[in-house]
């Protein structure tokens with residue numbers, strides 16, 4: 336199903352709703368151009384999962400951790416990742432997150448687990464974004 340949003344708030348709200356179905360062990364892969372709303376979406380997800388602090392892009396850190404009472408959430412950004420070795424060095428294969436978000440997942444070949452794939456793209460208006468979420 337493709338959802339169209341018109342503000343960052345709407346995208347975060349969609350993330351909140353999406354996150355309600357997530358369970359421990361889930362990996363969510365977010366792909367789409369720079370600025371398409373992947374991080375904003377994860378911000379909504381993290382809030383719905385009980386993390387109440389600000390969520391920022393892990394563009395430089397490669398991975399952020401959000402600890403709640405029940406969950407350890409990992410938030411990767413693989414924009415700068417070149418190969419499997421890089422993925423290995425950022426601890427991706429340590430599997431120590433309960434719920435894992437991966438921006439730019441398409442930059443790596445994730446074969447060790449099943450992922451929920453989300454696709455982000457720009458719509459026609461300036462602030463329009465199309466977000467494809469599997470049914």
Ligand SMILES: Nc1ncnc2c1ncn2[C@@H]1O[C@H](COP(=O)(O)OP(=O)(O)O)[C@@H](O)[C@H]1O
Pocket residue numbers: 340341342343344345346367368369370371372373374375376392438455461462463464
């Ligand atoms: N409908 C929308 N959904 C999400 N972000 C939007 C929307 N309209 C405008 N924006 C802006 O686009 C940018 C999206 O940034 P971000 O979520 O970091 O993108 P990405 O992580 O995909 O690179 C933000 O600056 C946000 O304010």
Ligand SMILES: [Mg+2]
Pocket residue numbers: 373374392412438
């Ligand atoms: Mg981002």
